[in-house]
Amino acid sequence: MVTLRLDGVGVSYGRRRVLEGITTPVLAGGEVVAVVGPNAAGKSSLFRRIAGLIAGVGEVAIEGRSPVAGRSRPSACYLPQDTAVNAVLTVYESILLAFKQGGSWSVSDDELKRIDTVLRELEIEDLAFRGLGELSGGQRQLVSIAQTLAREPDILLLDEPTSALDLHRQFEVLSLVQRLARERGMLVLISIHDLNQALRFADRVMVLARSRLVALGAPREIVTPALLADVYGVRARVEVLEGELPYVVVEGAAGRAA
Numbered sequence: 001m002v003t004l005r006l007d008g009v010g011v012s013y014g015r016r017r018v019l020e021g022i023t024t025p026v027l028a029g030g031e032v033v034a035v036v037g038p039n040a041a042g043k044s045s046l047f048r049r050i051a052g053l054i055a056g057v058g059e060v061a062i063e064g065r066s067p068v069a070g071r072s073r074p075s076a077c078y079l080p081q082d083t084a085v086n087a088v089l090t091v092y093e094s095i096l097l098a099f100k101q102g103g104s105w106s107v108s109d110d111e112l113k114r115i116d117t118v119l120r121e122l123e124i125e126d127l128a129f130r131g132l133g134e135l136s137g138g139q140r141q142l143v144s145i146a147q148t149l150a151r152e153p154d155i156l157l158l159d160e161p162t163s164a165l166d167l168h169r170q171f172e173v174l175s176l177v178q179r180l181a182r183e184r185g186m187l188v189l190i191s192i193h194d195l196n197q198a199l200r201f202a203d204r205v206m207v208l209a210r211s212r213l214v215a216l217g218a219p220r221e222i223v224t225p226a227l228l229a230d231v232y233g234v235r236a237r238v239e240v241l242e243g244e245l246p247y248v249v250v251e252g253a254a255g256r257a258a
Ligand SMILES: Nc1ncnc2c1ncn2[C@@H]1O[C@H](COP(=O)(O)OP(=O)(O)OP(=O)(O)O)[C@@H](O)[C@H]1O
Pocket: 013, 018, 037, 038, 039, 040, 041, 042, 043, 044, 045, 046
């Protein structure tokens, strides 16, 4: 099983430190971790650091064996918040290109099936031969998710993957990601502003604020009125819906956010 552990991780841009001392317990394949926190808390920076796209102090320990045959070490894949669009490609070509990155140029039947599966799972088969440049913002976001899932990463870092999606698509994408985490033994970290989605889909919630890790644990234990006031500067209550699902209701502003 693939695991991730952070030990004293920090990120600086020039002389400005945006994250420091981020230490976590072992996060394991099969779970979904929601990374939440105010704007500019450092969520994207943490993802880029885990994916090895930027350097910094501390240790990002990725261990274990990938369940994907032929992969010598676990792979981490980062889906950024804003993805560039190559308008010349069709959706199908862009997904093919994404998972052939760094690999051979021959395409097997299995790989073509993988593209069909991911298009079907995201309910975007009808977009397969449309040009990327003619898609809506939400459609483009779904294609970016398809590109990332087709690569079958062991650690999936999704940066606000549902920000442009309608309610149905948000639910479908988060359910799919949760199912794939369980089925493939993939560790999924999702940065997300909608705390109710985090409460619904995450096994653990990780809260960043003031350049630090403020809390990490089971959603119901972590997302409390006191934390919401401290981190977001809002007065809120947490209700429990039928089926024991916690739900945040924001009542007003309580002061300055972290
Ligand atoms: N390439 C960069 N160069 C300099 N500063 C950066 C860079 N990228 C991010 N920052 C700064 O680092 C801090 C954290 O930004 P980051 O994008 O990681 O936050 P975030 O939690 O993902 O924010 P949001 O919720 O608004 O997307 C911010 O103050 C931002 O201005």
